[in-house]
Amino acid sequence: AQSVTQPDIHITVSEGASLELRCNYSYGATPYLFWYVQSPGQGLQLLLKYFSGDTLVQGIKGFEAEFKRSQSSFNLRKPSVHWSDAAEYFCAVGDRGGNQFYFGTGTSLTVIP
Amino acid sequence: EPEVTQTPSHQVTQMGQEVILRCVPISNHLYFYWYRQILGQKVEFLVSFYNNEISEKSEIFDDQFSVERPDGSNFTLKIRSTKLEDSAMYFCASKYGATQETQYFGPGTRLLVL
Numbered sequence: 001a002q003s004v005t006q007p008d009i010h011i012t013v014s015e016g017a018s019l020e021l022r023c024n025y026s027y028g029a030t031p032y033l034f035w036y037v038q039s040p041g042q043g044l045q046l047l048l049k050y051f052s053g054d055t056l057v058q059g060i061k062g063f064e065a066e067f068k069r070s071q072s073s074f075n076l077r078k079p080s081v082h083w084s085d086a087a088e089y090f091c092a093v094g095d096r097g098g099n100q101f102y103f104g105t106g107t108s109l110t111v112i113p
Numbered sequence: 114e115p116e117v118t119q120t121p122s123h124q125v126t127q128m129g130q131e132v133i134l135r136c137v138p139i140s141n142h143l144y145f146y147w148y149r150q151i152l153g154q155k156v157e158f159l160v161s162f163y164n165n166e167i168s169e170k171s172e173i174f175d176d177q178f179s180v181e182r183p184d185g186s187n188f189t190l191k192i193r194s195t196k197l198e199d200s201a202m203y204f205c206a207s208k209y210g211a212t213q214e215t216q217y218f219g220p221g222t223r224l225l226v227l
Contacts, residue, residue, distance in 0.1 A: 004155075032214050034215070036218070041122075041220065042220055043116075043117065043119075043204065043218045043219045043220035043221060044156075044204065044206075044218035045218075046215060046217070049214070049215060051214060090156060092156075094214055094216075100158055100161075100169065101146075101148075101156075101158060101206075101216060102158070103148075103155045103156035103157070104155060105153075105154065105155040106155070106156075
């Protein structure tokens with residue numbers, strides 16, 4: 001069965017520090033992988049996605065993620081966090097038709113000055 | 114930039130009442146979705162809709178739920194007789210075509226059933 005695990009419910013980092021949010025997936029075929037961000041009162045905004053090719057993908061707002069098939073992981077990274085990055089982050093896996101998305105439980109990021 | 118919109122942003126209702134959640138997908142999109150997120154839990158797929166019919170639905174989407182595209186712009190989710198456990202954030206999403214894999218999400222409607 002398809003599933004997505006985000007092991008960290010909540011992470012706190014200092015502004016300017018690096019960030020890594022973990023995501024592991026279980027999917028029978030080659031997955032389509034996504035990271036979405038949800039700011040308070042906002043919808044889910046797409047940060048980046050991986051379909052094929054280069055396993056290191058760049059997204060908006062300075063985020064990147066690396067697909068590691070051997071580890072079934074798609075971790076999100078940012079070298080220097082800004083206060084405005086405080087939000088809820090969701091990892092998702094989608095099927096090839098783009099019709100079924102499976103989300104993780106999310107990681108809440110707090111950024112301290 | 115075009116975006117998916119949802120109304121209302123918040124709705125409070127009594128158990129047993131009917132609610133209709135409204136979504137306006139991005140105008141040239143053809144595939145529409147509803148998801149829900151119970152507080153503290155993951156976002157869960159409810160239903161997908163294409164060409165005026167349901168494409169797929171999850172086991173959550175029982176007979177109490179229905180979806181409709183009443184006109185060329187709106188996409189609605191109706192819950193006929195709400196239960197306490199229907200309290201959740203409901204997200205609408207849309208995408209352009211069959212080969213486009215990215216879904217675009219609205220801001221959600223927070224439903225509270227008392």
